[in-house]
Amino acid sequence: xxxxxxxxxxxxxxxxxxxxxxxxxxxxxxxxxxxxxxxxxxxxxxxxxxxxxxxxxxxxxxxxxxxxxxxxxxxxxxxxxxxxxxxxxxxxxxxxxxxxxxxxxxxxxxxxxxxxxxxxxxxxxxxxxxxxxxxxxxxxxxxxxxxxxxxxxxxxxxxxxxxxxxxxxxxxxxxxxxxxxxxxxxxxxxxxxxxxxxxxxxxxxxxxxxxxxxxxxxxxxxxxxxxxxxxxxxxxxxxxxxxxxxxxxxxxxxxxxxxxxxxxxxxxxxxxxxxxxxxxxxxxxxxxxxxxxxxxxxxxxxxxxxxxxxxxxxxxxxxxxxxxxxxxxxxxxxxxxxxxxxxxxxxxxxxxxxxxxxxxxxxxxxxxxxxxxxxxxxxxxxxxxxxxxxxxxxxxxxxxxxxxxxxxxxxxxxxxxxxxxxxxxxxxxxxxxxxxxxxxxxxxxxxxxx
Numbered sequence: 001x002x003x004x005x006x007x008x009x010x011x012x013x014x015x016x017x018x019x020x021x022x023x024x025x026x027x028x029x030x031x032x033x034x035x036x037x038x039x040x041x042x043x044x045x046x047x048x049x050x051x052x053x054x055x056x057x058x059x060x061x062x063x064x065x066x067x068x069x070x071x072x073x074x075x076x077x078x079x080x081x082x083x084x085x086x087x088x089x090x091x092x093x094x095x096x097x098x099x100x101x102x103x104x105x106x107x108x109x110x111x112x113x114x115x116x117x118x119x120x121x122x123x124x125x126x127x128x129x130x131x132x133x134x135x136x137x138x139x140x141x142x143x144x145x146x147x148x149x150x151x152x153x154x155x156x157x158x159x160x161x162x163x164x165x166x167x168x169x170x171x172x173x174x175x176x177x178x179x180x181x182x183x184x185x186x187x188x189x190x191x192x193x194x195x196x197x198x199x200x201x202x203x204x205x206x207x208x209x210x211x212x213x214x215x216x217x218x219x220x221x222x223x224x225x226x227x228x229x230x231x232x233x234x235x236x237x238x239x240x241x242x243x244x245x246x247x248x249x250x251x252x253x254x255x256x257x258x259x260x261x262x263x264x265x266x267x268x269x270x271x272x273x274x275x276x277x278x279x280x281x282x283x284x285x286x287x288x289x290x291x292x293x294x295x296x297x298x299x300x301x302x303x304x305x306x307x308x309x310x311x312x313x314x315x316x317x318x319x320x321x322x323x324x325x326x327x328x329x330x331x332x333x334x335x336x337x338x339x340x341x342x343x344x345x346x347x348x349x350x351x352x353x354x355x356x357x358x359x360x361x362x363x364x365x366x367x368x369x370x371x372x373x374x375x376x377x378x379x380x381x382x383x384x385x386x387x388x389x390x391x392x393x394x395x396x397x398x399x400x401x402x403x404x405x406x407x408x409x410x411x412x413x414x415x416x417x418x419x420x421x422x423x424x425x426x427x428x429x430x431x432x433x434x435x436x437x438x439x440x441x442x443x444x445x446x447x448x449x450x
Contacts, residue, residue, distance in 0.1 A: 002168070002172060016157050017157055021153070024153070028118070028146055029100075029118070032107075032118065033103070036122045040122055040135075040137045043137060044128075045131055050074070050082050050126055052084075071085045072140070074136070075137075075138075077134060082135070089110035089119065091106055103122060105120055110140070115142055117142055122137045179207065182210065183210065186214070189205065200222075252268055253272065255268050304337065304340055304345065306336045306378060307333065307335060307370045310349060310368050311330060312346070313349040320354070324361075326363070328366050329365070329367050332368075332369045336370050336371065345423065352444060356384070356442075361384065364384065367380070368380055375449065381436050381442070382442055384442060386435065386436060388402065395417050427448065428448075429448045431447075
């Protein structure tokens with residue numbers, strides 16, 4: 001604050017100085033004109049000649065002044081020298097008449113006897129009964145007085161401005177220390193907290209102007225608490241869900257070690273493979289859920305073709321559909337575009353279509369539809385057991401599985417629709433669970449924003 005204030009004060013000092021110099025020049029020029037007029041009153045015509053009746057006392061006052069030296073010159077109507085200093089610099093041709101006074105007066109700078117002077121040149125009419133003409137009266141003064149006044153004005157201005165800056169610096173120093181004292185208390189509060197303490201900061205610690213900052217910090221702490229709570233919940237759920245299949249794997253391995261019958265051994269190994277597949281599926285779903293919850297998308301939002309994404313995921317999962325002799329079809333418009341993260345949208349579609357294939361019985365149908373009416377829309381419809389209307393809100397909770405789904409597939413993870421919901425929410429999309437065709441199966445509809 002002090003640095004720009006000092007710059008402004010310096011600019012103001014220069015401005016005031018130049019304004020004062022102009023005022024001083026105006027005052028000194030008026031005084032110089034008064035001396036010139038006083039001298040012109042003593043110029044007359046005697047015996048057909050221009051004469052200047054300047055008494056000794058007046059002449060002495062013109063020759064020397066307490067504030068500087070003064071010089072004068074009187075020139076006749078024919079350009080002849082009458083009185084004063086005959087070598088005084090003449091009036092230049094390009095000097096404009098002064099408009100500040102109702103007189104034929106010209107002011108100009110010159111150098112006389114090695115020093116700068118300011119000269120007033122006044123044309124004065126002179127006449128008698130025999131002759132008429134215009135005499136030229138010049139009065140010049142050295143610039144010591146003007147320079148002394150300019151220095152005095154400059155020093156006085158700088159002194160006042162320096163005192164002003166000093167006073168402002170002191171006031172600002174006290175004001176800043178007073179204003180920052182509450183922030184220091186807030187900083188001490190932050191440093192004294194334990195890493196696990198995410199409680200709100202007290203807005204009363206700071207001035208009201210800083211309270212929006214404290215409110216923003218408290219809001220951030222609340223979001224951080226939500227994030228940490230979600231991580232803890234995820235870790236607890238993951239450990240709980242993984243504990244069971246891992247225990248089963250360990251039991252199956254112990255049985256395999258004690259078994260000597262090759263047929264029984266193959267059955268146990270087959271069970272180990274099935275349990276391993278279920279565990280891998282569960283781990284992949286857990287990782288997808290973590291990515292969806294924390295928005296770990298690669299790259300920025302971009303414009304994507306929803307139609308191409310659905311086709312791509314459908315082709316990737318077509319092998320699983322063929323294994324179960326499921327009719328996997330795609331319908332809809334060719335170019336429907338949405339704004340989103342390609343990786344997360346791919347994950348959402350993979351979970352959605354994979355769920356439909358898993359829970360559709362052999363020989364069933366899974367239809368993928370992409371179209372746009374008012375907004376981009378995606379539908380995945382299957383001919384599986386569907387989800388009872390009473391459970392449609394609950395199936396979005398992690399690890400919850402509808403009773404109809406448990407009857408068809410006992411190895412599910414209960415995370416597929418949770419992942420779909422979280423990724424849809426990240427993209428501002430709305431998800432709906434509806435009955436399939438003729439009231440059988442499940443239709444999942446996702447409406448994307450414009």
